[in-house]
Amino acid sequence: MAQSLVLVSDLHKDYQTAAGAITVLxxxxxxxxxxxxxxxxxxxxxxxxTFMNILGCLDKPTxxxxxxxxxxxxxxxxxxxxxxxxxxxxxxFQGFNLLSRVSLLDNVALPLVYSGVNKxxxxxxxxxxxxxxxxxxxINSLPNQISGGQQQRVAIARxxxxxxxxxxxxxxxxxLDSKTxxxxxxxxxxxxxDGITIVLVTHESDIAAYASRQIRFxxxxxxxxxxxxxxxxxxxxEEPD
Amino acid sequence: MFSAMLGEAWRAMGANxxxxxLTMLGMVIGVGAVVLMMAIxxxxxESVKQSINAMGSNLFIVLSGSFTASGARSGxxxxxxxxxxxxxxxSELDGVSNVAPISMGNAQVVFGNNNWATxxxxxxxxxxxxxxxxxxxxxxxxxxxxxxxxxxALIGKTVVDNIFGDINPIGKTIRIKQNPFVVLGVLxxxxxxLDGRDQDDxxxxxxxxxxxxxxxxxxxxxxxxxxxxxxxxxxxxxVEQNINGLLNQRHNIRExxxxxxxxxxxxxxxxxxxxxxxxxxxxLGAIASVSLLVGGIGIMNIxxxxxxxRTREIGIRMAIGARERDILLQFLLEAIVISIIGCxxxxxxxxxxxxxxxxxxQAAVVISGNSVMIAFAxxxxxxxxxxxxxxxxxxxxxxxxxxxxx
Numbered sequence: 001m002a003q004s005l006v007l008v009s010d011l012h013k014d015y016q017t018a019a020g021a022i023t024v025l026x027x028x029x030x031x032x033x034x035x036x037x038x039x040x041x042x043x044x045x046x047x048x049x050t051f052m053n054i055l056g057c058l059d060k061p062t063x064x065x066x067x068x069x070x071x072x073x074x075x076x077x078x079x080x081x082x083x084x085x086x087x088x089x090x091x092x093f094q095g096f097n098l099l100s101r102v103s104l105l106d107n108v109a110l111p112l113v114y115s116g117v118n119k120x121x122x123x124x125x126x127x128x129x130x131x132x133x134x135x136x137x138x139i140n141s142l143p144n145q146i147s148g149g150q151q152q153r154v155a156i157a158r159x160x161x162x163x164x165x166x167x168x169x170x171x172x173x174x175x176l177d178s179k180t181x182x183x184x185x186x187x188x189x190x191x192x193x194d195g196i197t198i199v200l201v202t203h204e205s206d207i208a209a210y211a212s213r214q215i216r217f218x219x220x221x222x223x224x225x226x227x228x229x230x231x232x233x234x235x236x237x238e239e240p241d
Numbered sequence: 242m243f244s245a246m247l248g249e250a251w252r253a254m255g256a257n258x259x260x261x262x263l264t265m266l267g268m269v270i271g272v273g274a275v276v277l278m279m280a281i282x283x284x285x286x287e288s289v290k291q292s293i294n295a296m297g298s299n300l301f302i303v304l305s306g307s308f309t310a311s312g313a314r315s316g317x318x319x320x321x322x323x324x325x326x327x328x329x330x331x332s333e334l335d336g337v338s339n340v341a342p343i344s345m346g347n348a349q350v351v352f353g354n355n356n357w358a359t360x361x362x363x364x365x366x367x368x369x370x371x372x373x374x375x376x377x378x379x380x381x382x383x384x385x386x387x388x389x390x391x392x393x394a395l396i397g398k399t400v401v402d403n404i405f406g407d408i409n410p411i412g413k414t415i416r417i418k419q420n421p422f423v424v425l426g427v428l429x430x431x432x433x434x435l436d437g438r439d440q441d442d443x444x445x446x447x448x449x450x451x452x453x454x455x456x457x458x459x460x461x462x463x464x465x466x467x468x469x470x471x472x473x474x475x476x477x478x479x480v481e482q483n484i485n486g487l488l489n490q491r492h493n494i495r496e497x498x499x500x501x502x503x504x505x506x507x508x509x510x511x512x513x514x515x516x517x518x519x520x521x522x523x524x525l526g527a528i529a530s531v532s533l534l535v536g537g538i539g540i541m542n543i544x545x546x547x548x549x550x551r552t553r554e555i556g557i558r559m560a561i562g563a564r565e566r567d568i569l570l571q572f573l574l575e576a577i578v579i580s581i582i583g584c585x586x587x588x589x590x591x592x593x594x595x596x597x598x599x600x601x602x603q604a605a606v607v608i609s610g611n612s613v614m615i616a617f618a619x620x621x622x623x624x625x626x627x628x629x630x631x632x633x634x635x636x637x638x639x640x641x642x643x644x645x646x647x
Contacts, residue, residue, distance in 0.1 A: 099557065111562050162562075
């Protein structure tokens with residue numbers, strides 16, 4: 001890859017509120033290559049969620065450039081953005097965000113509905129991924145019939161179903177206990193080892209330690225950008241706490 | 242893709258069955274009312290139309306005027322001013338297709354031990370053509386019967402029922418005012434006329450026979466009425482004018498003097514009856530349409546609630562790649578499915594109701610393919626129309642805000 005997968009330069013984001021304009025992101029410059037595993041940290045209100053939304057093409061910057069996989073995102077239509085969210089990006093949320101009335105299989109297959117894949121292939125691909133995340137026996141269950149950790153695995157399977165280049169995870173372990181969090185992070189590490197690029201927002205440094213690069217936001221700016229050389233640092237990261 | 246969305250719509254409807262049912266009920270009642278009202282309205286129109294057809298189309302009746310005796314003025318039709326030769330002259334006019342001179346009166350009819358008072362119409366075979374009146378059995382008297390004033394009769398259904406019962410009347414001899422008549426034919430039943438008279442309670446005999454044997458005669462050749470049929474509705478005004486001119490001339494009536502005859506346009510009466518039925522049918526349809534509209538608003542209301550409730554779901558769908566039009570289509574489809582299912586149930590109930598009305602109230606109903614198709618098309622459009630605004634609202638949601646929605 002000669003080109004960065006994600007390239008952000010001089011990004012600003014303002015929000016209009018009743019009290020006037022609030023600047024959430026200032027002069028953010030950031031790039032990452034395919035295969036990176038980046039953890040974004042920072043206190044609440046530091047701008048990391050807004051940054052994630054912009055990376056995920058759910059929100060647009062007030063000014064600055066965002067290039068994803070060679071495309072200028074600012075120039076894209078609503079439909080093209082939807083297509084990027086569908087095929088280039090996979091989302092994992094803190095609250096899992098599964099459709100509650102729908103079986104696990106159909107939840108995982110849902111992105112494929114919007115890319116026009118036929119039903120038998122949708123189900124086949126969703127089944128393979130559910131097996132990969134260890135839920136092959138529960139494909140017809142509903143989300144409220146399984147545990148939180150299992151629900152997050154389903155959400156990860158859903159994020160993966162369209163073979164995205166980039167996974168964006170917004171505090172994926174925020175609602176999980178530490179043992180389950182470890183399992184989920186191990187799954188992310190495995191996916192990264194398979195070559196999938198991951199951006200992860202977290203409050204916790206031991207979770208951030210799974211990533212190969214840590215970025216810290218403060219008051220809308222990136223104030224720290226460190227790389228830990230190997231993913232093998234996982235083992236040592238478990239010790240301090 | 243489409244079938245997947247249809248499945249989604251189905252699942253969303255199933256998630257809140259009572260609400261879906263109540264929403265649908267609005268459509269059911271609306272469509273049912275429209276179908277039922279249209280069936281009743283069209284039934285009324287149809288029965289008026291049948292009465293008009295039974296009477297004959299493009300008709301005039303020329304009535305003789307009144308006469309004054311010892312200062313007492315008789316009603317119209319009592320003077321002996323019209324004659325068979327007048328009728329013959331009218332038949333020569335342009336635009337006239339049929340002319341039938343008529344004399345009539347009432348008489349007692351006897352067969353065996355039974356007797357019955359009925360109306361006697363003396364006329365020519367043209368009368369049956371004008372009235373579009375066929376025979377059920379037997380045959381019509383001929384021109385030679387007319388010339389020789391044969392005592393033959395065509396009898397109506399009501400008369401048959403009252404004096405013959407189950408006996409086949411053809412060839413039997415009945416007595417009208419003591420004169421024996423051979424029954425040549427039985428008239429097909431025509432039912433009630435527009436004014437409610439039983440048209441089957443009648444006997445038709447040759448005009449000449451009636452004048453000489455039954456009804457008596459003030460002077461030879463006079464008739465009470467002449468029935469005139471014009472070729473087309475367009476020439477009626479002209480024909481009416483020509484009849485007036487011709488008869489004024491023949492009766493030596495000077496410009497400005499009172500005529501001794503009247504020309505009545507029967508079709509005008511019939512048309513106003515048809516117009517009344519049409520107006521009633523429109524009115525019924527309009528009232529029923531209001532309930533369809535209310536049903537549509539019910540759908541819109543519920544869809545708006547549903548969009549709000551499912552805001553988070555919409556956000557999730559957008560985050561994983563649903564385009565605006567995917568969301569739009571999903572909610573629109575849900576509204577359309579509700580309307581169409583409601584419509585089908587409404588059609589079923591409306592048609593059943595119409596049949597019940599037909600059975601229980603003996604009212605004529607007409608369920609036309611047209612009205613069913615219109616009801617269906619309207620229901621589908623109501624679904625699209627009232628589903629569109631909520632669906633667009635869903636599609637325009639901001640995905641970030643939708644995802645944060647609790």
